[in-house]
Amino acid sequence: MPINKIVSSFDDAVADMQDGATILVGGFGVVAGAPSLLLEAVARKGVKDLTMVACVAGFGKDVWSLLGFKFPEDQDILVRNGQVKKAITTAPVSAIYENNFERLLRAGKVELEMASQGSLAERIRAAKAGLGGVYTPVGIGTVLQEGKETRIIDGKEYILELPIKADFALIKADKADRWGNLVYRRTTRTYNAVMAGAAAVTVAEVNEIVDLGELDADFIHTPGIYVDRVVVRPDVVEGAEVEISEAARQSHQKFLERKGN
Amino acid sequence: MSYIMEDKFRLDRQTIGLRVAREFQDGDVVNLGIGMPGMASNFVPAGREVIFHAEMGVLGFGEMTAPGEGDYDLVNAGGQTVHELPGMSCFDHAEAFTMIRGGHVDVSVMGAFQVSEKGDLANYMVPERKVGVVGGAMDLAIGTKRLIISMTHTTKDGQPRILKECTYPITALNCVDLIVTDIAVIEVTENGLVLKEIAPGWTPEEVQSLTEPTLIVDPDCQEITLM
Numbered sequence: 229m230p231i232n233k234i235v236s237s238f239d240d241a242v243a244d245m246q247d248g249a250t251i252l253v254g255g256f257g258v259v260a261g262a263p264s265l266l267l268e269a270v271a272r273k274g275v276k277d278l279t280m281v282a283c284v285a286g287f288g289k290d291v292w293s294l295l296g297f298k299f300p301e302d303q304d305i306l307v308r309n310g311q312v313k314k315a316i317t318t319a320p321v322s323a324i325y326e327n328n329f330e331r332l333l334r335a336g337k338v339e340l341e342m343a344s345q346g347s348l349a350e351r352i353r354a355a356k357a358g359l360g361g362v363y364t365p366v367g368i369g370t371v372l373q374e375g376k377e378t379r380i381i382d383g384k385e386y387i388l389e390l391p392i393k394a395d396f397a398l399i400k401a402d403k404a405d406r407w408g409n410l411v412y413r414r415t416t417r418t419y420n421a422v423m424a425g426a427a428a429v430t431v432a433e434v435n436e437i438v439d440l441g442e443l444d445a446d447f448i449h450t451p452g453i454y455v456d457r458v459v460v461r462p463d464v465v466e467g468a469e470v471e472i473s474e475a476a477r478q479s480h481q482k483f484l485e486r487k488g489n
Numbered sequence: 490m491s492y493i494m495e496d497k498f499r500l501d502r503q504t505i506g507l508r509v510a511r512e513f514q515d516g517d518v519v520n521l522g523i524g525m526p527g528m529a530s531n532f533v534p535a536g537r538e539v540i541f542h543a544e545m546g547v548l549g550f551g552e553m554t555a556p557g558e559g560d561y562d563l564v565n566a567g568g569q570t571v572h573e574l575p576g577m578s579c580f581d582h583a584e585a586f587t588m589i590r591g592g593h594v595d596v597s598v599m600g601a602f603q604v605s606e607k608g609d610l611a612n613y614m615v616p617e618r619k620v621g622v623v624g625g626a627m628d629l630a631i632g633t634k635r636l637i638i639s640m641t642h643t644t645k646d647g648q649p650r651i652l653k654e655c656t657y658p659i660t661a662l663n664c665v666d667l668i669v670t671d672i673a674v675i676e677v678t679e680n681g682l683v684l685k686e687i688a689p690g691w692t693p694e695e696v697q698s699l700t701e702p703t704l705i706v707d708p709d710c711q712e713i714t715l716m
Contacts, residue, residue: 346628
């Protein structure tokens with residue numbers, strides 16, 4: 229039977245996600261490769277107590293709208309829905325806004341494990357590659373060293389960073405074929421390509437599905453072995469017009485006044 | 490203490506960027522932080538070819554596009570759309586940080602809240618907020634060959650940012666090579682902080698009065714030049 233990893237809907241693509249799952253969410257921020265429609269599907273499914281592993285904890289549509297942009301959803305949709313128990317992230321908060329994650333963190337409703345971008349990438353890659361961990365000098369003398377094993381190698385001190393094992397990887401790519409071979413565009417490859425294959429189930433949200441053989445073998449970024457499901461976006465994905473909440477407006481104003489400190 | 494100095498000329502953000510960009514050598518791979526450091530991208534000295542690196546996985550991109558005119562699949566570390574240039578390459582986050590952490594990036598320019606006498610850096614969190622953004626700062630501070638900090642010399646209320654010891658949470662120890670502020674250029678050396686350049690109209694004593702550790706005044710200390 230021909231291999232076919234293409235699923236027909238975003239809801240089907242995450243239908244077996246359970247409460248308490250650890251999910252890797254690709255992209256840098258919403259502007260560089262967040263799997264927005266998969267995040268909406270997880271929000272519709274309503275699974276709770278998620279551990280979300282992502283570069284950022286999300287900004288939210290209303291603050292983007294306030295800044296004059298019209299973007300689809302980012303990680304914020306799961307945070308503001310109360311579906312996230314813990315985030316492992318490099319940028320939990322924003323420099324220009326008190327995001328929902330910061331608000332919930334202050335209220336003691338979410339946990340935070342801070343990571344540096346390089347160590348986050350390596351911890352995910354370690355899981356994907358079957359490694360027991362990675363030694364890095366990044367974080368020595370900082371809060372990121374706390375509770376971690378250290379070791380001197382060739383006279384230099386390193387921290388042991390452990391792999392992050394996950395149930396789902398939700399990623400975004402440009403093109404896919406039915407084997408799950410992926411190609412990304414420009415700066416959207418980021419964590420998407422790192423996370424592909426680093427979880428029990430990898431789901432790729434793509435702009436376009438092409439026939440098998442259409443992607444040049446020398447230019448496939450993620451070989452299909454790392455991908456379990458592919459789901460295609462509709463032709464146009466735009467951020468809907470959103471109402472800017474008073475909280476977002478006030479918070480942004482506060483940050484503008486504080487700027488330059 | 491600084492009432493006499495309040496009226497003195499200080500470099501604005503663009504001019505600090507102009508001074509920082511003078512440090513870029515022909516062929517350097519340069520990573521620029523968000524905000525003030527990003528200004529330096531507009532001022533690469535004529536005749537020098539510099540390749541810009543951004544942490545989400547791109548080398549060799551161009552200037553920022555006009556607002557609303559760019560491609561949101563191609564952004565810099567600040568999420569701003571940038572122009573493509575011939576020779577540009579794109580890659581994933583692990584590769585981008587292999588470049589950074591493996592010592593393949595020549596220069597990193599970042600902002601800071603505080604820098605210590607030994608070159609310790611604090612730039613990811615204001616303690617009162619209790620949460621900050623580490624992002625790629627720790628990786629860049631440890632991994633790049635040369636770390637340049639661009640910042641205002643003092644806080645809004647006139648307190649020094651260059652201190653004997655950082656009081657804010659540490660980004661990385663012993664990592665800063667050069668500090669470019671709105672009144673001075675200071676090199677971090679094994680012997681201490683060396684005052685190399687001062688803004689027009691300032692004296693070394695005045696710069697010292699706004700700096701906590703003792704500065705070693707370079708015998709060739711001169712006015713900041715931009716060309």
